[in-house]
Amino acid sequence: MGNWTPIDNNHPATPTMGRDIDARDPSHGSGDSDASAPPLESNTGRYSPPLAVHAVGNVTMRRIHFVCTDSTNARARELAAEHPGQRLLITAEEQTAGRGRQGRFWHSPRGGAWLSIVWPTSKAPQAYAATSLVAAVAVLRAIRDVAGEGFDRARIKWPNDLLIDGRKVAGILCEQCVSPGGRGGFVIVGVGVNASFDLAALRGPLRHEPTTLVAALNRPVAVHEVVDAVERRFVEAMEEFETAGLSRSIVGALAAHLAYVGQVRSWQLPRGVVRGRVVGVDDAGRLLLEVDGRLAAFDVGEFTAEAGCPAADE
Numbered sequence: 001m002g003n004w005t006p007i008d009n010n011h012p013a014t015p016t017m018g019r020d021i022d023a024r025d026p027s028h029g030s031g032d033s034d035a036s037a038p039p040l041e042s043n044t045g046r047y048s049p050p051l052a053v054h055a056v057g058n059v060t061m062r063r064i065h066f067v068c069t070d071s072t073n074a075r076a077r078e079l080a081a082e083h084p085g086q087r088l089l090i091t092a093e094e095q096t097a098g099r100g101r102q103g104r105f106w107h108s109p110r111g112g113a114w115l116s117i118v119w120p121t122s123k124a125p126q127a128y129a130a131t132s133l134v135a136a137v138a139v140l141r142a143i144r145d146v147a148g149e150g151f152d153r154a155r156i157k158w159p160n161d162l163l164i165d166g167r168k169v170a171g172i173l174c175e176q177c178v179s180p181g182g183r184g185g186f187v188i189v190g191v192g193v194n195a196s197f198d199l200a201a202l203r204g205p206l207r208h209e210p211t212t213l214v215a216a217l218n219r220p221v222a223v224h225e226v227v228d229a230v231e232r233r234f235v236e237a238m239e240e241f242e243t244a245g246l247s248r249s250i251v252g253a254l255a256a257h258l259a260y261v262g263q264v265r266s267w268q269l270p271r272g273v274v275r276g277r278v279v280g281v282d283d284a285g286r287l288l289l290e291v292d293g294r295l296a297a298f299d300v301g302e303f304t305a306e307a308g309c310p311a312a313d314e
Contacts, residue, residue: 052064056231056232056235057232057235057236057239058239059087059235059239060086060087061087061088061089061231061235062083062086062087062088062089063088063089063090063091064079064088064089064090064091065090065091065092065093066090066091066092066093067092067093067094068092068093068094068095068096069092069094069095069096070095070096070097071095071097072090072091072092072095072114072115072116072190073116073173073175073188073190074097075090075092075116076088076090076116076117076118076188076190077177077188079118080118080177080186080188083118085120086118086120087117087118087119087120087235088117088118089115089116089117089227089231090115090116090117090118091113091114091115091227092108092114092115093110093114094108094109094110094114095108095114096108108192109197109201109202110197111195111196111197111198111201111212111223112192112193112194112195112196112197112223113191113192113193113195113223113226113227113230114191114192115190115191115192115227115230115231116188116189116190116191117188117189117191117231117234118186118187118188119186119187119188119189119238120185120186121176121185121186121187122242123242125176125178125185127245128176128187130241130246130284130285131174131176131187131189131238131241132159132160132172132173132174132189133158133159133246133250133254133285134237134238134241134246134250135160135172135174135189135191135234135237136156136159136160136161136162136172136254137156137237137250137253137254138230138233138234138236138237138238139162139170139172139191139193139230139233139234140154140156140162140253140257141229141233141237141253142193142226142229142230142232142233142234143162143164143169143170143193143213143229145229145233146213146221146225146226146229147213147216147217151217153165153216154169154257155257155258155259155260156254156257156258156259157259157260157303158254158258158259158281158287158303159287160172160173160174161208162193163259164211164213164216165211165216166209166259167208167209167210167211167216168194168208168209168210168211169193169194169210169211169212169213169216170191170192170193170194171191171192172189172190172191172192173190174187174188174189174190175187175188175190176188189234191230191234193213193226193230194210194211194212194213195212195213195214195221195223195226196212196213196214196220196221196222196223197212197214199211199212199215213226237250246283246284246285250285251281251283251285254281254285255280255281258278258280258281259278260278260303261278261279261280262277262278263277263278264276264277264278265277265278265289265303265304266303266304267287267289267298267301267302267303267304268301268302268303268304269298269300269301270300270301273304274289274291274296275291276289276290276291276292276296277289277290279295282297284297284299285299286298286299287299287301
């Protein structure tokens with residue numbers, strides 16, 4: 001299958017922008033079941049739902065669904081080997097060992113949109129360093145689609161989380177497989193969206209106050225609607241990214257919906273913590289902080305806990 005090469009903002013020696021593309025075993029996944037679809041593997045609850053092979057814009061996707069699995073990203077690795085060169089959507093109703101950044105546990109009860117997308121790569125590995133930012137914009141747009149016209153309460157916590165009214169509603173984690181000779185590689189984009197479940201189902205302690213789409217919108221939300229929106233928006237954004245790189249529309253959406261703008265926040269770097277006022281992002285998608293009166297651009301690191309505030313990640 002090739003070599004799993006970390007391209008992560010926790011690996012600053014990697015000569016890329018490192019937007020959370022990580023070769024460890026994280027995950028997020030999504031989906032809900034169709035009771036009429038017969039399971040292919042009774043021991044895993046795996047089956048291909050109706051319209052398993054379907055078109056999303058100009059792209060053909062194959063969906064494989066699990067009633068329950070440990071990690072959709074882990075399943076995505078295996079299924080990418082079974083279906084080489086294909087774009088896959090791996091969904092699950094529940095994950096028992098979902099992972100967030102730095103190996104953190106990702107709570108994945110039933111009622112969430114837990115999914116992983118396998119996207120074959122056509123360029124050098126470094127070209128996909130900003131995939132998490134592209135995915136964050138895609139998930140932002142998907143949440144706005146589900147929420148309805150005029151919804152503007154979602155923000156992107158650089159580089160890979162989505163907040164509504166300051167509460168975490170979604171997270172993203174990516175990893176990349178680089179094959180020998182540069183052919184046959186792919187990225188896996190894991191997405192978890194808290195869609196429709198009781199927040200009491202989340203086992204603590206949590207590093208960030210959570211919310212769900214149901215709670216934020218104060219109305220029912222269908223998980224399949226969230227899955228469909230994320231898939232559609234990701235395909236759209238990824239096609240644009242492969243064609244034009246970090247385009248004005250992607251960077252513009254990131255800048256317009258960046259969390260904490262104007263606030264002074266702590267930023268954890270491999271060498272220590274700095275504090276600065278969040279200014280925005282530059283054309284390369286790097287986070288801009290004003291530190292000691294000077295503007296600094298960061299492509300590694302993460303927001304840390306503030307006094308009286310929850311930390312940045314689960």
